[in-house]
Amino acid sequence: MFVLDAYDCIVSKLDVREFDSTRNVPLDVKLRILEAARLTGSAMNSQHWRFILVQGHDRLKMLANDSTTGKWVQAASLAVIVLTEEKHSFQLIDVGRVVQDMQITAWNYGVASCIFTGVDRAALQRDFSIPQNLAASAVVGFGYPAKKISGRKKNRKQIPELVSVDRFGQPFR
Numbered sequence: 001m002f003v004l005d006a007y008d009c010i011v012s013k014l015d016v017r018e019f020d021s022t023r024n025v026p027l028d029v030k031l032r033i034l035e036a037a038r039l040t041g042s043a044m045n046s047q048h049w050r051f052i053l054v055q056g057h058d059r060l061k062m063l064a065n066d067s068t069t070g071k072w073v074q075a076a077s078l079a080v081i082v083l084t085e086e087k088h089s090f091q092l093i094d095v096g097r098v099v100q101d102m103q104i105t106a107w108n109y110g111v112a113s114c115i116f117t118g119v120d121r122a123a124l125q126r127d128f129s130i131p132q133n134l135a136a137s138a139v140v141g142f143g144y145p146a147k148k149i150s151g152r153k154k155n156r157k158q159i160p161e162l163v164s165v166d167r168f169g170q171p172f173r
Contacts, residue, residue, distance in 0.1 A: 009104045014154070016112035017072040019143030025077040029109045033142065036105035037080070040098040043090035049098060049137075052081040052128055062127050063139065069118030076141035077111075081124070083134040095137040102140055112145040 030053070037051055054063050055078050063081075064074035073079050082098060084091040103113045116139050124136050163172040 006104065009107045011154075013103060013107045014112070014149055015114040016143075016145045016149065017114050017141075018146040019075045019077060019112070019141075020146050021075055021143075023077070023144040025106075025111050025142060025144070029106070029111060030078060032109065033080070033102050033106050033111075036101045037082075037098050040094075040101045042094045042097070043088070046088065046094075048085045048088055048091065049094065050083040050134060052083065052130070054079040054081060054128075060141075063124075066120050066123040066127055067116060067118060067139070068120060070114075070116030070139055070141065072114070073116070073139065073141040075143070077143035079139055079141045081128060081130075081136050082138045082140070083130060084137045085133060086135045091137065099138050099140055102142075106142050110144065111142050112149070113140050113142045115140050 034051065034053065037049075042048065054060055057074070060076055060079060061074045063079055064071045067073060080102060082095055084095055088094075099115055103115070106113050117137070119136050119139065121136065124130060125132070130136060160172050164170045165172050
């Protein structure tokens with residue numbers, strides 16, 4: 001079993017769009033990913049999200065066809081469509097929180113992931129029976145990476161480029 005602490009998961013996780021089609025994510029890991037989603041905090045504890053677990057080649061291919069930016073998801077082992085009520089002004093923050101928790105939990109078990117938001121809304125609603133009051137705010141594909149990854153060489157800006165102290169422009173030292 002591949003287990004990291006939370007910080008190691010964060011610093012080593014990369015977005016992956018190429019998956020090993022010979023390895024399926026086991027049920028216990030799927031349940032952990034979904035449990036992480038369920039337990040994620042939400043504004044005012046509204047828990048307004050709903051999730052559609054997409055499995056199987058035919059369903060993943062349908063999801064890819066309904067996507068404008070996530071055609072790669074058809075090679076995933078599974079995907080989760082995150083549905084929210086758009087009436088909430090905080091819904092996108094909550095989507096980010098729940099997606100990150102699912103991705104970090106998955107990576108804890110060596111399961112890679114990537115998010116996309118570009119979908120043909122009408123096709124997705126039709127093909128996955130999504131009610132009108134819910135919107136597909138994000139889709140996350142999960143699977144074992146096709147190539148070995150370490151995540152230790154992320155192309156990220158350094159803290160002094162991103163962080164100011166007490167007021168904007170005051171260098172972090």
